[in-house]
Amino acid sequence: MNITKKAFGTTPDGQEVELYTLTNDNDMTIKITSYGAIVVSLFVPDQDGKVADVVLGYEKLDGYLQNDPYFGCIVGRYANRIAKGKFSLEGREYTLAQNNGENALHGGLVGFNKVVWECETVQTDDIVGVRLSYLSKNGEEGYPGNLNVNILYSINNNNELKIDCEATTDKATVINLTHHGYFNLKGHDTGDILNHEVTINADRYTPTDETAIPTGELADVDGTPMDFRSATTIGARIEDDFEQLKLGNGYDHNWVINRSKDDLALAAKAVDKTSGRVLEVFTTKPGVQFYTGNFIEGQKGKDGAVYKKRGGFCFEPQFFPDSPNQPQFPSAVLHPGEVYQHKMAYKFSVSK
């Protein structure tokens, strides 16, 4: 296993950005930049050992300065939506930017995807990795508390990408970190993902209103196009006349993962039959947002690719959306003295 580092450009305000390349002994290569803690490329083999880059992304730093789809990044301080950009905590109301209609989305105007992280390489007998750290100051994007965030991205020889997140605060705050990779297991530049077979380990999901805020209900997937308990292609029901699919413009919902404790549980799986590539996603958090790239619209990506609607899908493990305003959901509050932890694993293999 091996790690190399090179320059990846300079931000408009003069900060130097790095690109780390991590390689294991089984043909897996991942490129991670210090800008936004973004996975720029992820190469894995198919059933014949042929390697392809299976994540959407930009060729250069420039693309990531805008990055409306949030390709490949760590999203924070609060991934997903907070209704009307407001929440109350310990008797105080906090106001965030309304950057998605009237709601707050993915950490605000300058979320964790748009800052430069401190990086340190890590290598042991079993893994190669990069540890990224960022101090989000009290009041940044309206959130309370100085929040110290650490993300360890690592790969091992089982072709697993592990993402271990930790954070501490000096004042009560809310936190919801996730990874926002867009996958196309055929290859990032091969068109839409509608033929991927998806399984989601969930009996229930959180239906939303027309602004993508959960109604608060945990609805049964049974008998609906939201039922992915057995493998179904993404395209099979995506255009069905089902209100939640109309509201989401496709799949863009949070599923309630079936689990008994807070350990690493399987959230979702995708299989691309043409290449044989398989992705399984594990998390210690209660939910997973399954998003089918409904808002991708002609972004110019790596290798001259132009990404179209549904050119990639995301499995984003996390707390449920809008948890700070929905007391019946698992709490996303972090207090001083506690350590926020979120472990995710993206495991690649091939089906025979």
Ligand code: GAL
């Ligand atoms: C997803 C979210 C979508 C959309 C996308 C970014 O995480 O569920 O609604 O905002 O990010 O384009």
